[in-house]
Amino acid sequence: MPLLRIPMSLATIFSSMSVDSETQDPDLLRRLLRAKDRMDAASHEDWPVPRLARVSRVCPAHFARSFKQAFGLPPHRYLLTRRIERATALLRDTDRPITEIAFDTGWESLGTFGRTFRDVTGESPGAIRTRARAAAYEFGRLPACFISAAHRPDLTISVSEKRRREGTDIKAPDQKEIP
Amino acid sequence: MSPGVQEVGLYVRDQEEALAFYVGKLGFRVHTDVRNGNYRWLTVQHPDQPSLQLGLFKPGPPVLDEATAQTLHAIVAKGAMPPLVLGVDDCRAAYERLRAAGVEFTQEPTSRFGNVDASFRDPSGNGWKMIEARG
Numbered sequence: 417m418p419l420l421r422i423p424m425s426l427a428t429i430f431s432s433m434s435v436d437s438e439t440q441d442p443d444l445l446r447r448l449l450r451a452k453d454r455m456d457a458a459s460h461e462d463w464p465v466p467r468l469a470r471v472s473r474v475c476p477a478h479f480a481r482s483f484k485q486a487f488g489l490p491p492h493r494y495l496l497t498r499r500i501e502r503a504t505a506l507l508r509d510t511d512r513p514i515t516e517i518a519f520d521t522g523w524e525s526l527g528t529f530g531r532t533f534r535d536v537t538g539e540s541p542g543a544i545r546t547r548a549r550a551a552a553y554e555f556g557r558l559p560a561c562f563i564s565a566a567h568r569p570d571l572t573i574s575v576s577e578k579r580r581r582e583g584t585d586i587k588a589p590d591q592k593e594i595p
Numbered sequence: 596m597s598p599g600v601q602e603v604g605l606y607v608r609d610q611e612e613a614l615a616f617y618v619g620k621l622g623f624r625v626h627t628d629v630r631n632g633n634y635r636w637l638t639v640q641h642p643d644q645p646s647l648q649l650g651l652f653k654p655g656p657p658v659l660d661e662a663t664a665q666t667l668h669a670i671v672a673k674g675a676m677p678p679l680v681l682g683v684d685d686c687r688a689a690y691e692r693l694r695a696a697g698v699e700f701t702q703e704p705t706s707r708f709g710n711v712d713a714s715f716r717d718p719s720g721n722g723w724k725m726i727e728a729r730g
Contacts, residue, residue: 442608442665445672446720452674453701453716486673560707561714561724562678 460522508548604650686727
């Protein structure tokens with residue numbers, strides 16, 4: 417019977433762990449924030465978990481769970497929201513070709529960018545560009561960084577789940593490219 | 596005394612650390628530093644803006660219960676407090692000086708629409724945008 421007690425005690429530990437970030441050590445949260453800040457500053461770069469875990473000085477095995485507990489979404493999906501946000505800002509504020517924007521915001525192909533962008537925002541990059549410019553006057557008095565944040569997509573579910581719900585998940589071979 | 600905002604407060608995880616940061620690194624001055632037991636009323640002011648005090652408060656008893664204080668500590672550490680903005684004459688020069696002093700920048704000076712801005716955090720996690728406004 418002692419063997420059975422081990423999983424039971426683990427289950428007890430996990431069930432007593434609140435999903436509430438208020439129970440996380442503020443020092444850990446501060447270090448997790450540093451990883452989030454680094455993604456914010458360079459969202460076009462690759463941010464595999466070991467790299468983020470090093471920034472936060474957290475064991476890679478615990479990083480993703482701790483990050484999600486703290487910020488409400490997994491690190492790769494947070495990065496995706498920042499990339500979409502930045503692409504949206506560039507589409508709105510510059511005349512640069514969409515291909516250039518795709519590569520500059522961290523995508524490896526225009527196709528992946530366009531498809532992910534549509535899946536997340538519901539519009540194509542070109543359509544967003546047209547609409548954002550028409551609405552630009554509304555934001556004339558806000559600092560640029562806050563305008564950008566206001567356009568960050570709210571990704572409460574994964575992109576693949578979003579696709580599945582919308583019945584558009586027909587391009588399965590490309591799924592691996594989606595963070 | 597002219598009518599207007601006189602004091603706004605920040606929550607910090609450690610008042611000594613905050614004092615070393617805001618006074619020692621950013622160049623603010625101590626306005627008031629009064630203790631009563633565990634409680635410490637600590638405010639600083641920008642040298643060019645004596646009319647506004649910036650309070651550096653540690654959430655906790657006797658003002659707040661431990662559970663509330665823990666919540667606030669978590670919120671600050673997650674960088675979820677509202678944005679703060681510091682105006683400067685020369686953003687790039689201030690960036691170089693503060694970075695050399697060990698300030699944690701989260702965004703290098705960037706030019707946007709004629710303004711230059713950078714971002715940094717205090718040790719607790721409070722986020723500042725440092726803006727050099729177009730003249």
